[in-house]
Amino acid sequence: MKILSISTATSDLSVALNEADHLVSEKIEENQRNHSVDLDPDIASLLAENGLSLKDIDRFAVAIGPGSYTGLRVGLTTAKMFASILNKELVGVSTLQALAQNFAGEDALIVAALDARNKNFFAGAYRGKEAVIADGHYHLSELLEQVGALPDQKVIFAGSDFSKYQEEIAAGLADKDLRLAEGEENLLHAGAIGRLAVSAPVLDPDQAVPNYLRRTQAEYDWAKKTGQEFAADSAYVEEV
Incomplete structure (x- = not known):
């Protein structure tokens, strides 16, 4: 194929x-x-x-x-x-599962993440191809809490440049063997x-x-204007 x-x-x-x-x-x-x-x-x-x-x-x-x-x-x-x-x-x-595959074969929990600004991330955690923390939108503190609750000792953060949060990650996961991916490992x-x-x-x-x-900003604006709850994308239509 x-x-x-x-x-x-x-x-x-x-x-x-x-x-x-x-x-x-x-x-x-x-x-x-x-x-x-x-x-x-x-x-x-x-x-x-x-x-x-x-x-x-x-x-x-x-x-x-x-x-x-x-x-x-x-x-x-x-x-x-x-x-x-x-x-x-x-x-x-x-996207996150594919990023985690950069470390296929590693005996580690792979936290794949993309920066969503203001210490928020689109992130998920994987053991091989298995998602153990579902892809989602997480604040860094929430992500560290969920990772910390898992039994995995070795943890690799990949996808985004986490270097500016290195101290916070190390403090939040003090009992883990941590590594922050660098350079081409994040491609x-x-x-x-x-x-x-x-x-x-x-x-x-x-x-x-x-x-x-x-949700996109346009969808937030639409919900605020119409007063309607978010629904399937196919329902995101405004009558003009």
């Missing part, structure tokens, strides 16, 4: 080609924020280098969230379009998305939506 994977969830752009769970080829552009412009050329280049076209792909996989609101929409819209037009399979993979690899996509459930391209883990 040939899988084309996409990540536009962070400032790094990544695309990859997998044959089942084997990585064939991957491209990563670090700190590249113009995803809407560069994604399609990167995909075209990746396919050309491997003598393939889009019709040869069996499954399209994408980091479905959390992450940059705009970035997630760019990646998911592209994957949905390919899957729908070509009548191929579409799967969405947790989100589309190849990891491809490996996870092998066993991920297939989505309906018409129904797939980003998993933001937090």
Whole structure:
């Protein structure tokens, strides 16, 4: 099964080609924020280098969230379009689960997190592929409390630069063997998305939506204006 994977969830752009769970080829552009412009050329280049076209792909996989609101929409819209037009399979993979795969094989709890500002994080904790703290939106103190309650002795924080919170993390988890990931360990690899996509459930391209883990400002404004409770994304429509 040939899988084309996409990540536009962070400032790094990544695309990859997998044959089942084997990585064939991957491209990563670090700190590249113009995803809407560069994604399609990167995909075209990746396919050309491997003598393939889009019709040869069996499954399209994408980091479905959390992450940059705009970035997630760019990646998911592209994957949905390919899957729908070509009548191929579409799967969405947790950004945080994919980040945790940078440490596959480590005997450690992996806390994968993306900075959501003001000491808040989109975060989840993983043992291998198993989520032991569900992906969510956490204040740092809440995240440390949940990690501290787990029996794991070795803990690795990855995804965001945690160096400015190093003292607070060390104090909150004083009984743990801690490590903060550095440099390329924090990159989100589309190849990891491809490996996870092998066993991920297939989505309906018409129904797939980003998993933001937090309401957008527009949705908050809409709820405040209308007085209605949050509902499914399909209900987020204002009559004009």
